[in-house]
Amino acid sequence: MANWQQILALDAKYNAYRAPNNPPFRTLYIKRRSQLLRESASDPEKDQSARKDYIHTRARLLATKYGSPAFSDQGSIKSRSFSFGGRSISKSTIESMEPKMGEARKFHRRQRSSGSVKFNLDGPMKRIYDSIEVVPTKEAEASRAMGGDKTVSENYAFAGMHHIFDQHTDAVDGTLSVCQVIPPPATVICMLKGHTEAVSDFAWSLSNDIILSVSFDGTARLWNVASGECIRVIKDITGAELHSCLFHPLNNNMFVTGNSKCFVQIINLSTGKGYKGGSCKITGQALSLAFDPTGVNLWVGDDKGSLSAFKVDLAHGKLIRTRRVSVCEGHAVTSICARAWVSREAREPSLLVNCAINSLCLFRISSDGSLQLKKRFSIRQKFSRIRSTFCPLMSFRQGACVISGSEDMCVHFFDIGKEKKACVNKLLGHSAPVLDVCFNCDESLLASCDAQGMVIIWKREGKQGVL
The missing domain is CATH 2.130.10.10 (YVTN repeat-like/Quinoprotein amine dehydrogenase)
Incomplete structure (x- = not known):
């Protein structure tokens, strides 16, 4: 379950670059991706290691198309280099991105007692x-x-x-x-x-x-x-x-x-x-x-x-x-x-x-x-x-x-x-x-x-x- 959530967070991170003049489409894209990933996550025959490889592969593809956002965390895993968009980025850098891909700030407003409100689709x-x-x-x-x-x-x-x-x-x-x-x-x-x-x-x-x-x-x-x-x-x-x-x-x-x-x-x-x-x-x-x-x-x-x-x-x-x-x-x-x-x-x-x-x-x-x-x-x-x-x-x-x-x-x-x-x-x-x-x-x-x-x-x- 954590893997598909990381996949969704990765897509959300790059969503600012997807159809920049059509915000409703970007939102619908993420909602549909969420639905498909949830359905896929419920399949017990799916190999969890394959999903992890998918995260890395998709990160490389998105970085190739849109460029790579800057991430502050640095990984300590052994490095292997890939080339995206004319730049060399190491495997350790990609893996260090994973913990940050779920940055959700579901800081969406936290609701409190005696009356509280929250928009759900933001x-x-x-x-x-x-x-x-x-x-x-x-x-x-x-x-x-x-x-x-x-x-x-x-x-x-x-x-x-x-x-x-x-x-x-x-x-x-x-x-x-x-x-x-x-x-x-x-x-x-x-x-x-x-x-x-x-x-x-x-x-x-x-x-x-x-x-x-x-x-x-x-x-x-x-x-x-x-x-x-x-x-x-x-x-x-x-x-x-x-x-x-x-x-x-x-x-x-x-x-x-x-x-x-x-x-x-x-x-x-x-x-x-x-x-x-x-x-x-x-x-x-x-x-x-x-x-x-x-x-x-x-x-x-x-x-x-x-x-x-x-x-x-x-x-x-x-x-x-x-x-x-x-x-x-x-x-x-x-x-x-x-x-x-x-x-x-x-x-x-x-x-x-x-x-x-x-x-x-x-x-x-x-x-x-x-x-x-x-x-x-x-x-x-x-x-x-x-x-x-x-x-x-x-x-x-x-x-x-x-x-x-x-x-x-x-x-x-x-x-x-x-x-x-x-x-x-x-x-x-x-x-x-x-x-x-x-x-x-x-x-x-x-x-x-x-x-x-x-x-x-x-x-x-x-x-x-x-x-």
């Missing part, structure tokens, strides 16, 4: 922007075309509400909704019912066919998106309320949960059991989780104001504690979002963190794993589990933007490059604290949800939606 497209290591230059025509010549404020001007979903009259009713936004009319496709208490978090799988959800009822549930059926129920081993969940970006057969008894655990999706050595205790309730794009580093935020960092042994599912950082002592860390790089001007790894002290904080991750505060933005947050995210196309523009919910019932947009008046836009329309925000892949649509269960889909000016 996965392959978002992986393109998050995983390619070549930072666009000021002269890059493709980058300018994607970002446009507008200011950050102009880029985040919205024409109004595309649709309002209000089927959740109680934001903690224990259900999830799967909705279609494009093409109109927007509709609720199905409701996922099974949790007996509030859903605290959920996540989409890499191939968008499975949803993982956790609840205060102490269970994690896996849902088949096509049928709306619950295909597995996994009880927390301590019987505690579950606060957070997250698929591993390289291997969706592995996911992480965090509970109210301060435990973080890695679980095998197929067996429903935890890995030996895959459970660790932190200083407080595990409210938020984030992987870096490589899937090697895991960050956990708790209700005591600390960030705990772990290394993940992908082969054995083990958690290795590396450090703990106090970012807002005594106040909850309710959201973490990670980026390998932010923009042309900010090329270092970064963490975006919501702290319940009326602050949205942007940290620079140093080479030794320590955090340095880079920016602090003012929002209203004292009691709610507010979430934030990086804007997906930020790296293709001059400057960069982040968005966050707030207890003042507004959606806030911040330009991280501005020293003063960093808030470049606010969206008004909610009548309760805005808990979560999420863009689709091309930033044409923005979803926001509030504590009363209302979800608003906002449409950007002059943009047609792409899923």
